[in-house]
Amino acid sequence: MRKQLILLSACLTALMVSCREWQPVFTPDYGEASASEPYALDANTVSIAELKAMYKGTPVTITDDIVIRGQIVSSDQYGQNYRMFYIEDISGGLEVKIGKSQNYNDYRLGQWVYIKCQDLTLGASYGMISLGYKSDDPSYETAYIDVQSLIDTHIFKGRIDPLPEPVEITAENMADGKNFGRRVRFRNLTYGNQVFTIVYDNGGGSTYLRNGGNFGITTWSMSAENVRRHILADRFQGKIPEAEVDAYLAGASAVNTSQYFTVPGASEPLQVRTSGYAKFADSEIPEGVLKGAKVDITGILTTYSGQYQLTLNDDSAESVRIAY
């Protein structure tokens, strides 16, 4: 009996020793996660303009331990600004190739971000400077930052403040490079009745729609369905040969489209460029605007081979407002 009790005790002891993980897996209610503290850093901060000045025509990987600080002024919530966002401070704006889609969830409009630039790369694409990662593809000067641990160690989220007022752009300051990447407003624009887009067939062929009016395209851009509707209606006012209709219908895809607007006093038009995947791609440009009413448009100013482009965050009244 004594032996049996000893053995039983040993077994029970072994049992108790193995008892663990009563907490936390035992808890049915986890409550809510505590709030995150916004990041704040003042050391080693340079202005966005100073950072952009480091670019001399070839990609440069930052080696100094410098930090820039800016407010998010763009959003990919409505399908624009794919895998990137723009930040600005009082010195200028900057495209950041973060590489994450739906990034508006993590980087909110008006949110301050701090970017530790060491090991990141400054480059340019057709004249538009961006901050990203070193590119292994010779076609691009910068690559997306992309990797979460890279992002977590270089981009830090600060507090969310109201958006800064958009910079007023006129013909006089349109070419000022410091405004590229900033949220700007153009006033009293008039519809240029010109577009630029490319549609594709299913065999690798394409048709450029440019220098010929708007080809019947009165939406900001075109989804695949919208492209098909145009082909079936009038083949973009006959631009696509009738014999190739089937091929273009089969190859129809969402296409980026630029709608041209005239800037008062400027010799160069402004292209409002919208992705075919934008949620408002198939939204009509307000009828009054199409008929010549003046319009104020707010968006992110960029450049492409010397041309001026504006990217809308959305087609709300805040972005597109008829000027009275």
Added chain:
Amino acid sequence: MSKKFILVLAAALCCLGLSAQEYTGGVKGTVVSRADRSAIQQASLKLYKGDVLVTEILSSQDGTFLIENLDNGMYDLVISAPAFLENRVSVTVNDGFVKNMFNLSMTPTQVVDDTMEDNLLEFDMDDSGYNDNPTVLFGQNDVFEQVAAFNFSNVRFKARGYSSETQDVYVAGVRLNDAVTGYSPFSLWSGLNEASRAKMSSSGLEVSDYGLGGYNGLVNMPMTASYVRKGWRGSVLTNSAFYRLRLMMTYASGPLDNGWSYAFSVSGRFGGNDWVPGVFYRSFAYYASAEKKFGDAHKLSAAFLASPGSRGMQNSSTQEVYDLVRSNFYNSNWGMQDGKVRNSRVRTTHEPIAILKYDFTPNYKFSASATFLCRFGSNVTSAMDWYDAPNPSPDYYRNLPSYYYLEENNPYYGGYGIDVADFKRNSPVKAEWARDAWTHGDLSVTQLNWQRIYDVNRASVNEWGKKRSKYILEHRHVDQNDFNFAANAKWRAADWFTLTGGLSARINRTEYYKTVGDLLGGDYYLNLDNFADRDFAAIPAKVANNLDYFMSAGQVETLGVGDKYGYDYYAQVRNLEGWVNGHFAVGGFSANLAGRLGYNAFWREGLVRKGLFAGLTPEGDEILDPSGNVLTSYDPITNEAVTSFGQSKVSRFLTGAAKVNLAYVIGGNMRFYANAGYFSDAPTFNQAFISPRTRNSLMNGLTTVKTFSSDINWQFSSAGYNFRLTGYYTRINDKSKVMSFYNDLQNAFTNFAMSGIDERHIGLEFGFRVPTPIPSLSLRGVLALGNFVYASNPRMTMTVDNSTEVVMEDELIPYWQSHPVYRKYPDGDYVTDFDGNFVQTGFQQHHVPGTPELAASLGLNWNYNYWFVELSGDYFANSYLDMNPFYRTDAATVGTDNKFTPREIEYMASQEKFDPCFLLNVSVGKSWYIQRKYNIGFSLNAKNLLNNTSVKTGGYEQTRVVDNTESDTRYYRFPAKYFYMTGFNYMLNIYFRF
């Protein structure tokens, strides 16, 4: 009392005794268990002469009995004992002698030893995509099954390669396989080991007393009070593979003099395990049953049981992830929240079963029973849901190093002749950053990032200051209301002929719906379809999950915690069945001839109207949105309006089956037997609807599954020597399967409906147990050698989930059954003939996945003085990975250039074979009797002593393809996901009974 009185009394008693001894005949013997020859005490022995009960006694402590004062003549002796099958023998008393029956053997109902507890433990976890039955449920019938039951469960062995829904699981005579899926609902009574311990099982094609069964055995668990072992039983158990602690207590009164018997059981299972983080148990179980006998013929039983509780679930992942974290037990479901491990996938269930049973046994020749059984309650699984936000899964492929760079011989996207440069993943530095986070255990990267999820939701503030959740925990509900009736009868019409039969009916209504479980820091969520929102943003009505609400309110529903959303529908199933079996026994020859006819009907009843599949108005008109857009869509194949609300077409099937069992017993020790059966079974609800969460559309050409099965067997049992040898052949035709997955070529969720899937299962089984020269030591072994292959190329129809678009209609999947193998040069290039054609050298057959085709075990077993020790080695081989049908289509194999190449076919269509494995296990146990009344003991099982952590037990091919390539000529597979068996694990059970 005076001496004189005593003497007179004694004399009177002697006279009485003399006068009573008019007859000198009698019957005596010993009642023993067939399994181990142990004595059965308190067995009931009823002696009949014709239909008249002559006497009834109980066997004594040592199993012996003596019935005296019998006249010469022929009698029937009926022996019964709890946990044993009733036995009856004919006895002839001659010449006034007491007939010595010697040992009267009784066959145990399949009592599960305490040593097999861990088999039952494993099947508490039906979260991993498995819906297996514990092999121990079907053990005990012979030496092969005894060993396979205990040793093979940890590799998810499936006898003869049959899927688990082909096993029939009965409770109190009612078939309780899930009405919608066919799976056995073992988890409904997990933790109630004592209540479910008694089992009557038939294996393979044998006919049972409770139903015709199929071809993969039938087990019936009575679960009423009289089948629970009498007395108090308790146990404390700990193990390292499932949960830390299980406490169990049971009491059964046994049959009482007043005809009542009752039993209760409660248990609890708590804690996590040594191997898979984030997995936990917090589960309970309760059981109560009462029985009342009315005379000898009538018995009424009632039972109520349930296993409520929660458990955290495990997920599978790719080998790349397992290698990064240096563990094959990585679980992506959990993350840290303020220092606590929080699992996003938790199953919470409470599904009671209520049983009312009537037994009628007027005599030993006839018995009948009728059972009402209902099952109800809730079954909820939580999961992450999100809207317009990045996938929160930590092991999403874009979070892995391989997304950025692939080495020349990388094993994850590998395959012969793969040019990694084609993947356009050219950033080794980025890959190193990703790898660094994984290998250094950065939990914000490697596990679910709860903090980020809360941050995103809290920052998502709308214009009214309310936080719109982008991530929530959804609760997926599967609530069953299942009503069953079953009646069975058995009539021993003659010594050589017994007729059994039964009727059963089932009404099942299962509601599938989702609710918001946790807003994770937000204030509300919206009831809209994420993918429709992407594709039909211009038509808001199409995006609404509840169109009727949208039309009345002008916007989609705003959801709070507990609100239904997404989908809501009933699966309605009706079954009716009758069966009959004639059993013939003449001399050593016996046969069963049995048949079954059934009626099966099911339909879907949608409870919400989905914007994508609006259907028609009650008047039959198209439904328009407020802007005049037509919302009604039409099936391009049938041209009928696709509906989501209301009733679908009713699918009706007449089903049937026939079986024949033949057996010949030689000398009481050797048996030859053969079985054959043909079955025509209805498809299950879950394999009939293209996309039951979204619409009422049925697969085209639904038909019954036809199965022919046969086996031939030899069995020998004598003097401790046991052998069984079996050969079997089964052909299953016209199975169907539906699956939904994200199709990269369509950039949309698609539904894949396959029909005409045929399988062939052939093989051998051999089991033996023999004594050794060492006393009490026996050697036992089993070998299961099978070949389970696909025997047809099914046809498939692929539809886009958020529209009625048909991508492929009734097309053959050409590489499902097998794929061609081509001749290669030594450098790897393919040989062509003079005409430029590739030279095919043969085919590679594809196998039915989910179980090793070769399973072998050899063990030594020592039993002495209530000690048992067993040491065994097991070997498993020829397991295959579950295939993705999409990889075996022409579209996937020819690639973007639409050109057929042998390299693409062999790469896309080949099926992975798992490595073989060897496992070493040991069990030891001992029990003691204290003061002849109390029984206390322990069993300690240690499995996988060699700590082999590389044993794949299952998994599946992902359905995605890499289509963004440099060459733009072909596709590549995504890496497969796997489940692994745990390494060394132990189970210690301490039990006591009195």
